[in-house]
Amino acid sequence: MYQRLPGSVLIRRAERWLRTGLSPGARLGLGLALFLFATVTALLISRIPLRSLPEYQVGDIARTEISTPVELIVVDPERTRRLRQEIADKVPPIFLYNPSVVEEVVEQLRRTFERTRLAFLDALESTFGRRSLTARETASRSFRRFLRSFQAEHTSFPVSLALAQAWARGESGQDVGDHLTVKLRGMMGHYIRPDALPPDIPVAPSRVRVLPVVDGQVLPSLERIEQGPLVGWDALYPLSQARAELLKSLAPDERPYGAFLTALMKPNCTYAAELTQRVRAQRTNQITATQRYAPRQVIVQRGQTITPLVKAAIDQLRAQTASKRSGRRFAGLLAISFILFMTLWRFAKRTRIYSLTPTKIFLLVGLAVTLQVAVIRLGIELSDIVGYRFFGDIDSPQAYQYAIPFAAVALVVVLLLEARIAVVVGLVASLFTLLLTEDATLTTYAAVSSVVAVHGVGRYQQRGALTNVGMMVGGVNALMAVILMMVNIQPLVLGPVLFSMGFGFMGGIFAAALASFMLPLGESLFDIPTDVKLLELSNAELPLLKRLAIEAPGTYQHSFIVATLAEAAAKAVGANSLLVRIGSYYHDIGKLSNPQMYVENQRRHFNPHELLTPEESAKVIIRHVTEGIRMAEAAGLPRPVIDLIPQHHGTRRLHYFYVKAKRLAEAKGEQVDERLFRYPGPKPRSIEAAIVMMADSAEASTRSLREPTVENIERLVNKVIDSIVTDGQLDECNLRMRDVKIIKSSFIDTLSNLHHHRIQYPGFTERDLAPLPSADYEAVWIEPTGETSTQDSSPSPGSN
Numbered sequence: 001m002y003q004r005l006p007g008s009v010l011i012r013r014a015e016r017w018l019r020t021g022l023s024p025g026a027r028l029g030l031g032l033a034l035f036l037f038a039t040v041t042a043l044l045i046s047r048i049p050l051r052s053l054p055e056y057q058v059g060d061i062a063r064t065e066i067s068t069p070v071e072l073i074v075v076d077p078e079r080t081r082r083l084r085q086e087i088a089d090k091v092p093p094i095f096l097y098n099p100s101v102v103e104e105v106v107e108q109l110r111r112t113f114e115r116t117r118l119a120f121l122d123a124l125e126s127t128f129g130r131r132s133l134t135a136r137e138t139a140s141r142s143f144r145r146f147l148r149s150f151q152a153e154h155t156s157f158p159v160s161l162a163l164a165q166a167w168a169r170g171e172s173g174q175d176v177g178d179h180l181t182v183k184l185r186g187m188m189g190h191y192i193r194p195d196a197l198p199p200d201i202p203v204a205p206s207r208v209r210v211l212p213v214v215d216g217q218v219l220p221s222l223e224r225i226e227q228g229p230l231v232g233w234d235a236l237y238p239l240s241q242a243r244a245e246l247l248k249s250l251a252p253d254e255r256p257y258g259a260f261l262t263a264l265m266k267p268n269c270t271y272a273a274e275l276t277q278r279v280r281a282q283r284t285n286q287i288t289a290t291q292r293y294a295p296r297q298v299i300v301q302r303g304q305t306i307t308p309l310v311k312a313a314i315d316q317l318r319a320q321t322a323s324k325r326s327g328r329r330f331a332g333l334l335a336i337s338f339i340l341f342m343t344l345w346r347f348a349k350r351t352r353i354y355s356l357t358p359t360k361i362f363l364l365v366g367l368a369v370t371l372q373v374a375v376i377r378l379g380i381e382l383s384d385i386v387g388y389r390f391f392g393d394i395d396s397p398q399a400y401q402y403a404i405p406f407a408a409v410a411l412v413v414v415l416l417l418e419a420r421i422a423v424v425v426g427l428v429a430s431l432f433t434l435l436l437t438e439d440a441t442l443t444t445y446a447a448v449s450s451v452v453a454v455h456g457v458g459r460y461q462q463r464g465a466l467t468n469v470g471m472m473v474g475g476v477n478a479l480m481a482v483i484l485m486m487v488n489i490q491p492l493v494l495g496p497v498l499f500s501m502g503f504g505f506m507g508g509i510f511a512a513a514l515a516s517f518m519l520p521l522g523e524s525l526f527d528i529p530t531d532v533k534l535l536e537l538s539n540a541e542l543p544l545l546k547r548l549a550i551e552a553p554g555t556y557q558h559s560f561i562v563a564t565l566a567e568a569a570a571k572a573v574g575a576n577s578l579l580v581r582i583g584s585y586y587h588d589i590g591k592l593s594n595p596q597m598y599v600e601n602q603r604r605h606f607n608p609h610e611l612l613t614p615e616e617s618a619k620v621i622i623r624h625v626t627e628g629i630r631m632a633e634a635a636g637l638p639r640p641v642i643d644l645i646p647q648h649h650g651t652r653r654l655h656y657f658y659v660k661a662k663r664l665a666e667a668k669g670e671q672v673d674e675r676l677f678r679y680p681g682p683k684p685r686s687i688e689a690a691i692v693m694m695a696d697s698a699e700a701s702t703r704s705l706r707e708p709t710v711e712n713i714e715r716l717v718n719k720v721i722d723s724i725v726t727d728g729q730l731d732e733c734n735l736r737m738r739d740v741k742i743i744k745s746s747f748i749d750t751l752s753n754l755h756h757h758r759i760q761y762p763g764f765t766e767r768d769l770a771p772l773p774s775a776d777y778e779a780v781w782i783e784p785t786g787e788t789s790t791q792d793s794s795p796s797p798g799s800n
Contacts, residue, residue: 046329132169406449415519485497527639564754583641
């Protein structure tokens with residue numbers, strides 16, 4: 001039934017597993033990660049002892065006499081180091097001179113000069129209505145006020161009055177720029193180094209070798225390096241000294257440009273530490289001082305101090321006499337480790353978690369398993385050391401082994417990822433335990449502990465959940481300790497039983513403690529927000545949410561309604577409802593940059609967009625996406641939450657402003673660039689982002705309904721979501737049409753409940769109140785045909 005596969009077939013299958021869906025660079029990285037994890041794990045579980053010779057460090061006292069059975073030629077480390085250092089000190093440091101730095105600095109001066117001139121002319125035209133003035137106008141007070149205002153706004157280049165007047169009269173002022181260029185080029189023509197000495201040059205040398213950089217490269221051959229000129233240390237100006245010399249060379253009328261010119265200067269000579277070390281290494285690598293030990297010669301006697309030479313001799317003797325038999329075992333363990341990690345990769349590919357690629361999931365679980373094996377190896381070694389040392393026959397090594405936190409890796413993976421792959425990870429770690437200890441009972445103990453941890457943790461929405469699951473795992477561990485004693489036909493004596501149960505319970509507590517330590521590291525390294533982290537972000541007293549409530553109350557209310565819609569829909573389709581809710585809270589925080597530009601925050605019926613062109617309005621509205629990303633990153637929000645900010649708009653069109661611009665353009669016989677009215681994207685790349693997009697559009701649209709009946713809400717929600725689907729906004733996420741129907745139904749139910757009918761109180765009906773604003777730009781646009789066309793993403797001034 002089963003057939004052995006030749007090695008070449010296994011290799012081809014492994015290549016297919018790695019190749020699927022990955023770029024060449026990703027395949028290489030994944031292969032290196034697989035090799036690294038397998039190698040480290042194989043080293044940990046091989047437990048290869050080198051017991052033929054004791055391990056010593058320099059300064060230790062020899063416990064036994066050691067002699068060599070064979071001839072040894074040993075390199076004396078101390079003498080070799082001294083000889084090499086003497087030769088290396090005679091090699092002058094190498095500095096790289098880059099002539100192109102001069103041209104870079106001069107070009108930067110020219111660009112800044114020209115950019116400032118153009119900005120000056122633009123500002124002149126904006127202020128005076130034209131790009132040139134008469135000499136009399138340039139001498140006026142209004143021109144001086146204009147110049148002061150320009151100087152305050154444009155500090156990159158100091159514009160003097162004379163230069164400004166020349167520019168205003170239509171002159172280029174190039175004579176000033178050329179003169180500054182000559183000054184700057186003249187000083188930059190010297191060798192200029194950084195002020196601080198390199199770390200490996202504590203004292204200024206008498207001479208250095210300067211090598212020119214040609215086309216960004218230095219020929220590495222030793223012969224060409226030797227041809228480089230030797231110059232005195234004083235020929236290399238420190239940067240601060242070069243700047244001071246430049247300031248001294250400036251005439252009185254040029255001194256206003258001094259700070260600008262010195263800021264442009266930068267070193268053109270840099271210390272080539274690697275090249276210097278390479279040259280010195282080439283000079284010294286062949287220099288060694290050796291010591292010969294004849295066969296049966298004593299290397300060290302008992303009671304003598306271990307010197308570097310003695311340690312080198314012992315290490316070389318160990319390398320020559322170590323047993324080679326363990327190499328085959330290591331090769332076998334390496335192959336098994338590789339297969340197990342390949343299995344983890346396969347499960348990682350089948351795991352779908354928001355914002356995490358299969359490669360990232362595999363790196364997380366691979367690193368977690370490797371660390372778990374290291375912890376198990378440490379626990380086994382400590383158990384062997386302390387066993388039977390304190391309480392006689394009660395504290396056996398196996399009893400201490402029950403305290404090893406076998407369930408830690410499963411806890412970490414289930415809290416950061418999900419339960420299915422956590423079970424697999426726990427079982428893989430248990431298999432490594434079997435290879436490490438060759439003890440089937442301890443392997444069973446580890447597997448049961450991991451499975452209980454996975455199924456006991458539930459949703460990690462309270463810090464105390466880890467403590468509770470630790471106690472649960474500890475209780476199961478204690479029970480398993482007794483069961484394994486029965487399996488091993490050990491006598492159930494009260495002392496050993498209680499001792500084993502106690503350390504089994506400690507194993508559960510240690511697993512929870514280790515997981516609580518590893519969780520923040522996993523969150524930070526892989527940018528995975530746990531439920532507790534997300535719940536912490538829901539605190540309304542956090543700065544961003546508090547600002548949103550105070551400065552943009554309409555957006556604040558909109559965000560919480562969107563969160564209600566999105567959370568219910570996420571639960572309906574099995575998405576991450578907590579991430580959706582928290583992401584909805586923060587999806588429009590970019591509106592804090594200018595709250596009054598959005599209709600939900602406008603008061604007294606004043607709309608700033610009436611003063612702007614449609615293109616300007618669209619630009620303002622779209623800007624809240626980039627502002628939101630900036631604010632979220634500054635606040636340290638998790639990456640999955642930040643990703644919802646641009647993705648909930650996708651590449652949708654600002655329909656209201658687009659239609660308005662189109663009508664204005666048609667009246668003038670012009671065309672409208674639709675790209676100016678679309679968000680930059682990206683489109684939703686996850687189910688969660690798609691849900692937030694649809695909830696955002698549905699909520700904004702229903703606010704425009706004067707009669708939010710169930711029928712009207714249903715028609716509007718269907719049209720809004722259908723327009724999103726038709727626009728291709730859901731093409732990059734894994735949302736199925738069946739899920740879209742479920743989301744529609746959830747939105748309709750939630751919105752119907754939010755807009756449920758209320759009784760009218762006498763004296764408070766619509767007829768008794770002032771009329772509502774005549775225009776609601778929030779959700780829809782009435783086409784000329786009379787049909788209602790739903791918004792794309794933000795069809796109106798200040799909508800989403």
